[in-house]
Amino acid sequence: MTQSLALVAAEPELQAAAAELARQYQLSLTHQGDDFDLELTREGLQLRWLARPEYQPLTLDYTRGRQAWRQQLGGGKQEAVVRALGVAHGFRPRVLDATAGLGRDGLMLAHAGCNVWLLERHPAIHALLDQAVLHLQQHQQLHDKLNWAAQVEVLPRGSLLEHSDIPSRWLELDIDAVYLDPMFPEREKSAAVKKDMQILQHLVGPDLDADGLLPMALALAKHRVVVKRPVKAPFLAGQKPSSQVLSKKHRFDVYMKAPYPKA
Ligand SMILES: C[S@@+](CC[C@H](N)C(=O)[O-])C[C@H]1O[C@@H](n2cnc3c(N)ncnc32)[C@H](O)[C@@H]1O
Structure with a gap:
């Protein structure tokens, strides 16, 4: 599924900044269709689904709201993704x-020290x-609690x-673990999926090529690969994991290559 998307400025004063972002991220400034736009406002970028105006635009701000709360209070060793890694x-x-x-899972892992x-x-x-x-890293310079950023x-x-x-x-990054959470097609049917x-x-569509990620991830990771799946989904690439960590809605399949060194 390919959706058209253009980067637009919310007000004329932001047009030059929008053009710069479009250049930086290789996004179009004009619509080929009318599916989505990424709108630059004074608060930052927001993703709008033009066919569904009743949906709140998607914004991403790790410094406030639910995500910041999750990292400060809920984030930590008890999170399933953190345990699976x-x-x-x-x-x-x-x-x-x-x-x-x-970036939610990824930031949770950084908050846990990775x-x-x-x-x-x-x-x-x-x-x-x-x-x-x-934005988080600029904010971090003012707040010691955000050093993990x-x-x-x-x-x-x-x-x-x-x-x-x-x-x-990528080899030079010396990666211990690769984490995969491709879009799972059946998630679209769930009424419980957040807006x-x-x-x-x-926007992205189901990641139908996701099976190909597992062999690449296993080749790159020195110690383990973790794959997040809906609880009842089949294994990625049909490959049985070494172990699993369960959360309420998800399963984290762990593919071990070698144990971590002793801390
Ligand atoms: C379910 S979302 C991941 C959510 C993420 N774990 C989080 O916590 O926000 C899947 C994302 O993976 C991206 N993706 C899927 N296959 C990919 C690939 N082969 N390479 C890079 N990104 C990919 C998609 O574009 C999509 O944004």
Whole structure:
């Protein structure tokens, strides 16, 4: 599913800044259709689903609201994603989040002490993510509690699937664990899916090529690969994991290559 998207300015004074962002993230400034737009407002970027004006625009701000709360109070070792990555055992793995999306899981891992690289292939999601991390890191300079934000890096837009051999720049990151959370097709039917995830699903579509990610992730990770799936979904690439961590709605399939070094 390819949706058209343009980067637009909410007011004439922001047009030059919008043009600069469009250049930086290789986004179009004019609509080819009328599905979505990424609108630059004085508060930052927001993703609007033009056919569904009743949906709140999707904004990404890690410094306030639900996400900040989750990191300050709920975030930590008890989060299933953190346990699946093995952080609870004291070692702080260097993680590539290779399907970064809105960066929520990736930031949770950084908050738990991991160094995290975020890789996202969709240009508009990549722009939202990159700007939100930049904003968090600017905010961090004023707040000691946000020191963990320095451990996050958004990589240039891309995908593990764009390469038949892993590029040396990724090997140099010395990745302990790769985390995968591709869009699962059946999620679209669930009434429980949050509105911002629904916008994301409609923009990005199901990641039908997701099975190809597992062998690439296993080749890159030194110690383990973790795959997030809906509880009843089949294994990615039909491959049985070594172990699983369960949360209310998700299953984290853990593919072990080698144990972490003793912390
Ligand atoms: C379900 S979302 C991830 C949500 C994320 N875990 C979070 O916490 O916000 C899946 C994202 O992975 C991206 N994606 C899927 N396949 C990818 C690939 N091969 N390379 C890079 N990004 C990919 C999609 O564009 C989408 O933004």
